Amino acid sequence: xxxxxxxxxxxxxxHSDIVISLVSDRAQTEDIVFGGNGMFDHLRAGAILxxxxxxxxxxxxxxxxxxxxxxxxxxxxxxxGGIIAAREGxxxxxxxxxxxxxxxxxxxxxxxxxxxxxxxxxxxxxxxxLAHQLVFGLNVMxxxxxxxxxxxxxxxxxxxxxxxxx
Numbered sequence: 626x627x628x629x630x631x632x633x634x635x636x637x638x639x640h641s642d643i644v645i646s647l648v649s650d651r652a653q654t655e656d657i658v659f660g661g662n663g664m665f666d667h668l669r670a671g672a673i674l675x676x677x678x679x680x681x682x683x684x685x686x687x688x689x690x691x692x693x694x695x696x697x698x699x700x701x702x703x704x705x706g707g708i709i710a711a712r713e714g715x716x717x718x719x720x721x722x723x724x725x726x727x728x729x730x731x732x733x734x735x736x737x738x739x740x741x742x743x744x745x746x747x748x749x750x751x752x753x754x755l756a757h758q759l760v761f762g763l764n765v766m767x768x769x770x771x772x773x774x775x776x777x778x779x780x781x782x783x784x785x786x787x788x789x790x791x
Contacts, residue, residue: 645675658688665692682751683748717740718734719751
């Protein structure tokens with residue numbers, strides 16, 4: 626796909642039609658886009674910035690709005706799936722952005738994700754990821770509460786584990 630190492634986000638932007646960012650948080654994302662060595666002044670018209678970090682809708686919408694003035698498209702593609710899925714190219718993306726932008730980036734995203742679900746405009750991938758994490762967290766809590774309830778009722782923990790797997 627033509628990837629190569631670069632010394633800064635600015636250099637990445639100068640040489641890329643599609644940039645995927647995946648950093649820890651909002652501050653790092655804003656730094657690689659707007660910071661002193663950031664991409665903002667170096668992304669070419671028609672380029673795509675795909676933001677993989679889970680940031681929430683507002684930061685992505687802010688970046689998308691700023692880059693729209695430069696004719697740069699933004700996809701928000703928060704990622705779900707874990708380490709094993711990543712190694713196997715089976716991650717899931719909740720993709721916010723235009724249909725056309727997602728279509729242009731699809732071949733690159735499909736290298737590491739086998740499920741790409743368009744959720745709407747930029748920012749909606751973030752909203753979908755937050756909802757996904759809420760449901761996942763609640764399911765984990767319910768599983769643990771069920772396990773504790775069974776054990777409190779006298780069921781061996783190993784047996785409860787088997788019961789809950791069914």
